[in-house]
Amino acid sequence: MFESLLVANRGEIARRIIRTASGMGLRTIAVHSEADADLPFVRAADDAVLLGPPPPAESYLDAQRVLEAAARCGASAIHPGYGFLAESATFAQAVIDAGLVWVGPSPDAIDAMGDKVKARNRMSAAGVPVAAGTEEPVQDVDAALAAAATIGYPLMVKAAAGGGGIGMGVARDDAELRAAFETATSRAQRFFANPAILLERYIEGARHVEVQVLGLADGHVVALGERDCSVQRRHQKVAEETPSPGVTPALRARMLEGAVRAAEAVGYRNAGTVECLVDPVTQDYVFLEMNTRLQVEHPVTELVTGVDLVQEQLLIAAGDPPAADLDAVEPTGHAVELRVYAEDPRRFLPSPGHIDVWDEPAGEGVRVDSGYAAGNTVTPFYDPLLAKLCTWGPDRDVALDRARAAVAAFRIEGLKTNLPFFAELLADPAFAGGDYDTGLIDRMRR
Amino acid sequence: MAEEVRAEMVANVWKVVVTAGDTVADGDTLVILESMKMEIPVLAESAGTVQELRVNEGDVVQEGDVIAVIG
Numbered sequence: 357m358f359e360s361l362l363v364a365n366r367g368e369i370a371r372r373i374i375r376t377a378s379g380m381g382l383r384t385i386a387v388h389s390e391a392d393a394d395l396p397f398v399r400a401a402d403d404a405v406l407l408g409p410p411p412p413a414e415s416y417l418d419a420q421r422v423l424e425a426a427a428r429c430g431a432s433a434i435h436p437g438y439g440f441l442a443e444s445a446t447f448a449q450a451v452i453d454a455g456l457v458w459v460g461p462s463p464d465a466i467d468a469m470g471d472k473v474k475a476r477n478r479m480s481a482a483g484v485p486v487a488a489g490t491e492e493p494v495q496d497v498d499a500a501l502a503a504a505a506t507i508g509y510p511l512m513v514k515a516a517a518g519g520g521g522i523g524m525g526v527a528r529d530d531a532e533l534r535a536a537f538e539t540a541t542s543r544a545q546r547f548f549a550n551p552a553i554l555l556e557r558y559i560e561g562a563r564h565v566e567v568q569v570l571g572l573a574d575g576h577v578v579a580l581g582e583r584d585c586s587v588q589r590r591h592q593k594v595a596e597e598t599p600s601p602g603v604t605p606a607l608r609a610r611m612l613e614g615a616v617r618a619a620e621a622v623g624y625r626n627a628g629t630v631e632c633l634v635d636p637v638t639q640d641y642v643f644l645e646m647n648t649r650l651q652v653e654h655p656v657t658e659l660v661t662g663v664d665l666v667q668e669q670l671l672i673a674a675g676d677p678p679a680a681d682l683d684a685v686e687p688t689g690h691a692v693e694l695r696v697y698a699e700d701p702r703r704f705l706p707s708p709g710h711i712d713v714w715d716e717p718a719g720e721g722v723r724v725d726s727g728y729a730a731g732n733t734v735t736p737f738y739d740p741l742l743a744k745l746c747t748w749g750p751d752r753d754v755a756l757d758r759a760r761a762a763v764a765a766f767r768i769e770g771l772k773t774n775l776p777f778f779a780e781l782l783a784d785p786a787f788a789g790g791d792y793d794t795g796l797i798d799r800m801r802r
Numbered sequence: 803m804a805e806e807v808r809a810e811m812v813a814n815v816w817k818v819v820v821t822a823g824d825t826v827a828d829g830d831t832l833v834i835l836e837s838m839k840m841e842i843p844v845l846a847e848s849a850g851t852v853q854e855l856r857v858n859e860g861d862v863v864q865e866g867d868v869i870a871v872i873g
Contacts (some may be wrong), residue, residue, distance in 0.1 A: 390809045520839075564851050589842075698838065706838035736837035736862070 357674045358432035358457050359383060362369050363401070364422045365437030367727030368743060369652070370397035373435050376666040378402075385420060385429045389415035391735045395727060403429050410737045416440045419447045424455055433457035433673060436667075439739070442649040443470055448802075459673040461626045461648045462570065468622045469646040472554050473516045479643045482621035484614045487559065487633065487642040493552035500537045501530055503555050510560065513537055515544030516552035519705065521546070521591030525557050526764070552730040562633040563602045564588065565641070567615035568657045570622035570668055570682060573675045578682045579612040580581075580657055580665075585631075585736045589797045590702050594774070595781065597692040598660055601752065601790025602636045611641055618646060622659065626672050627654070627665055636793065652695070652744070655723060659691035659748040691750040694778045695767070697740040701777035702801075708736045709771030717765035721748040721758045724766075734771060742773065756782060804873040805848050809863040813837035818859050820870070824852045833857060838850050846872050 360383035363370045374384045386401035391410035399403045405425035407415040415421070417440055427436060434451050436442035436459070445463040452458050453542070469475045473493050480486045488507050493516050494500045504511055504527070513525045513536040523543030525536035533543050537553060545551040567578040575716060584600035585593045603611070615630035620798060629651045631644040646706045654665050665682050671678055689733065714730040726743035734742065745762055747756035786792045813835035820832050822829045832855075835842045854871040857863060 522839075705842065706811055706813070706840055708837060736814060738838065740838040 357382070357400040357670070357676060360385060360430065360432050361424045361459070361670070362387065362422070362429065362431035362434045363397075363437065364416070364434055364441055365439070366392050366738065367395065367397060368725045368741060369437040369650070369727075371400050371727060372725050373437060373666050374400045376664055377435075377670065379529075380667060380670065382670075385425070385431050385634045387416075387425050388682065389737070391737055394749045395732055397727065398731050399530070402682060405429060410735060412440065412636060419444070419450055423450060424445075426451075426454070426456060431456065433459055435669070436648075436649065438649050438652055439520075441763065443647070445470060447477055457673050459626065459669050461624055461628060465622045465624050469628075469648050471516055471552075472518070472645050473515060473552065475645060476554070476556075476643070478621060479618055481551070482617055483620075484618045484643045485641060487557045489556035490554055494555055495552075496536075497534055497537050500533055500553065500555060502518065504530070504533055507555060507557055510558040511559040512556045513540045514554045514556065515540055515548055515550070516554045517548040517550040518544055519548075521588070524591045549785050559633050559635050560640070561637070561795070562635055563600065563793050564593075564644075565600050565603060565611070565634045566631040566651070567611055568651070568654065568665070569615050569619045569624065569630060570665070570678075571619055571626055571628065572678060572682070573625070574670050574677070575623075575625075576683075577619045577624060578683070579615045580661055580663060582608060582611060583653055583688045585652075585653065586792055587787070587796055588794050588796045593653065593695065594697075594797065595692065596656055596696050597690065597752075597755075598656045599687065599690065599708060600634075602634060604639060604791075606707065607634070607639045607641065608667070613791050614641070614643070618643060624648075627651075627669050652741070653693050653745045655691045655725060655744060656691040657745060659723065660687040660689055661685050662688075689748055689750045690755040691746060691748045692755050694745045695741055696743040696745055696768070696778075697774045698734045698742055698771050699740050699774050700772045701780075703744045704774065705778075706736065706740055707739075707772035708734045710734075711768065712770035715767035716743070717745070717762040719758070719762070721755070722746070722762050725763055742768070745778075804853060804871050805846075805850070806868045807843070807844060807846065807870045807872060809835065809865055809867045809869055810842070811835075811837055811865050813842060813863055815857045815859055815861040815863060816841065818857065820852050820855065822852050822855045826850065826852060826856060826872060830834065835863065844869055848872060
């Protein structure tokens with residue numbers, strides 16, 4: 357095992373990675389922007405380096421500054437977390453070229469999965485089911501209309517290089533496609549510096565279900581169950597749970613096997629997530645994309661498996677065998693995650709501000725991964741995630757009851773949060789009954 | 803009567819769409835703010851002329867700050 361770890365991220369995920377790394381005896385190094393100097397993750401690390409001003413391009417996205425910080429502190433490895441530089445094959449290569457250990461998949465695997473069009477084609481060739489869609493990037497609106505005539509409506513319009521739901525839109529006819537194409541192109545150019553667009557058949561009433569995989573140091577890939585991420589607003593996840601109430605044991609077995617095949621097709625090492633859409637009526641699934649990094653919602657998998665995914669990531673990166681017998685892992689019970697965002701609970705608009713009161717719930721089966729504390733200021737520069745409130749129970753009903761109690765007990769004052777929305781969600785008959793899809797929040801807000 | 807258009811939240815000014823002197827209709831986008839990785843268009847709530855534009859691209863606005871005056 358290497359001696360020290362620089363975490364090239366911020367907020368809750370930086371703090372969560374530092375927790376495991378410290379427990380393994382590693383010296384930890386945080387990097388931060390001027391806006392984040394007082395956050396708990398900076399204090400949790402053994403050393404901290406200021407990267408620069410608040411805008412991500414001048415701090416967390418500036419690969420050169422991160423590498424300089426690593427050199428200055430004598431870091432032996434870099435964990436990128438999620439977002440920022442986590443899925444940059446160029447950054448991963450630069451880390452390796454600097455003689456450091458990269459805690460993640462190879463630059464080639466990141467590259468193979470980073471372009472959604474290429475990834476789809478590659479998965480299809482490997483025998484993993486994909487939705488009907490375009491096999492080449494769509495360059496202009498006329499090409500999009502022509503492709504739509506072949507694939508058929510409804511369609512999902514996405515940025516080929518995209519992520520985080522940014523620029524995604526559903527089109528049900530030519531007029532909607534024109535509008536969705538224009539939005540997707542401009543967002544793709546702005547956020548991903550690549551205007552390429554992908555069209556895929558949109559499955560009405562689908563659930564968004566993903567599989568956690570780990571490519572081990574010896575080349576063997578294991579799948580650690582699925583997560584249902586169908587509770588979404590603006591195509592972004594708000595709550596997740598495992599196991600998925602919409603996946604039968606037979607479908608689960610097929611999805612896990614498909615996810616292992618997907619990872620093996622690109623020689624995958626380290627933690628990754630294979631995202632799929634599930635049609636609850638036909639019990640078919642299709643590959644959407646692979647996230648080549650630790651996922652935000654990884655705690656629910658940890659709660660039902662007892663596996664520390666960050667520890668396994670660090671062991672894999674060091675070339676060491678896993679801490680747990682991963683082939684023998686049998687998930688136990690049920691876990692949910694609620695993403696506590698700084699946003700109003702009605703329209704879900706951002707609500708940065710000062711945190712006057714921060715009082716986390718605790719108790720049996722409750723886990724809180726938080727990025728903030730009382731006295732901190734939540735700035736408009738980064739995503740609105742304040743904390744991940746997770747609960748575990750021996751079955752789904754107990755996990756949800758614990759979530760209801762934890763939501764009621766979580767006190768955050770000084771800014772608006774979506775905690776009141778979670779009280780609503782947990783009381784919603786469709787959610788409570790497990791019978792929901794990605795349209796749930798839109799229906800609740802209609 | 804002049805209408806003051808204010809920021810609903812702390813945000814960065816990503817794009818200024820109109821310039822002082824422009825004629826705008828009710829619902830036209832005046833500027834686009836960005837906060838927490840989300841774009842938030844600020845709309846005119848009445849038709850008129852942009853009498854004043856008080857922000858520039860790259861500015862940070864606080865909740866309640868006047869962005870534009872429409873008259």
